[in-house]
Amino acid sequence: MTIQWFPGHMAKARREVSEKIKYVDIVFELIDARLPLSSRNPMMDQIVQQKPRLILLNKGDLADKEQNQKWQHYFQEKGYHTLIINAQQNKGINKIVPEAKKALKEKLDRERSKGVKPRAIRAMCIGIPNVGKSTLMNRLVGKKIAQTGNKPGVTKGQQWLRSGTDLELLDTPGILWPRFEDQEIGKKLALTGAIKDQLLHLDDLAIYGLSFFSRFYPQRLVERYNLTEADTLLPAAELLMLISQKRGYRDDYDRASEMIIQEIRSSKLGPYTLDRWEELGALKDEN
Template identity: 45%
Template sequence: MNINWYPGHMKVAFDNFKKNLKLIDIVVELIDARIPFSSKNPKIDEILENKPSVLLFNKIDLADEYTTKKWKEYYESIGKKVLLVNANQNKGLNNLRQILEDELSEKFKRDEQKLIKDKTIKMMMVGIPNVGKSTLINTLSKRTGAKVGNLPGVTRNIQWIKTPGKIELLDTPGVLWPKFENKEIGLNLAFVGSIDDDILDVENLSYELIKKLNKIDPNILKNRYNIEFDLDTDIAYIMDMIGERRGAILKKGIIDYDKVSRMILREFRLGKLGRISLEKVSDFFG
């Protein structure tokens, strides 16, 4: 199952992102803590040049804590400033202003020499679709002005948003890149909802997710759906068992695979299957 999704508005958004770099002091890139490699847009680092940046792992409540710690250590080892947050519950955000100030210390020194006293930070927020940018902005700005949705690509227009902490946010639409390096990256992005389900075969996608989860820990599905199976059990049969348990059955006892598939994907995305990281550092860097 090969996945690529790059709507025209994403190309426009990325071009605007490059143009607007001169307007801001620092870039904050959000990634999904469940897929810290796949959710990091490789094109962003290519155009940042010397612009300061901070990497925010969002949705840490949905990811395995130990695996997240290892990913944080990896990114810090290659010079990234990392902050772990849960935007929905306002966890980890109290340190954001200080981290931004630390990264901009040279700028503030230059401003002091010029007798500039204003310490407002102009920050650009970037990330892939459905990574939680709008939720984070609403939390920081303490208002409900930024539109929030579970569908990827809700934010389409660039907008400035002020916050009580003297941070001015330049919000940008979620952007992917034109071609994924490998099949796994596309699948991981689809699993967490960063690619529109409407363009996907959700039954195949759920099939692939079940395979992935069973590699991580077969007990994930066993415990959630109260079913039993062996490692060599056919994935379709596992879907049958889940469908029977949850009553996803059509007339004449036929399993409603569309309903089962969407349920498994939804419950994974909501964290109902537990705290699951789909990627380990060793998967990519030995």
């Protein structure tokens, strides 16, 4: 399974972000808690440069809680302010502004000492497709998205979204890197739904998912598909055939594959983290 996907609008979005980064105080980097490294854009450091950054591990409830804590600690050790949130369920959203203020403490203190009148923090939210960027922005600004107008020095027509009195968000599209240099990353993104299914062979993806769950969460396969522990030791392709038979799909492996993928995505096999903290060295090589 070879995945190469970089629509033209993604390239445009990357250019827009690079051009507008100078207008914000801080960047909210939104990543999928199930893919703490694979859902990050490898050009992010180059694009964001020295801007303060708040890393938001979104969809935290869909990820392995133990892995969440380890990844949060990992990013904090690298000097990033980090929160675990779930934008869909409105969990942790109220912590974002206070954490952003912590990240900007030196800047805010410096402005205060110069007598600069306090103003709302200006932020840009960046994330790859399907990571929850739109949901997060809607949570932050509420149902009525108000345009706060053009700020001094900002290009004409640039839209700012107000979140209370303390935060203004620059409305920019998400971005995705131009290619998957490691196919493993592509498979992980595909399994979580970040890539259109039309670009994939569903049986390959289902086999990948089964192989992962057999390795890290075998008991969940046993319970969900009425398997034995010995069954989970089968090669993933054989396991796919077995599950297909047990679910009454007979030799319709495409249908079985689609079912397995959807059940993984909808958390019917429970929370999971594809980027394993304990395999950090290998993951760094992938990225």
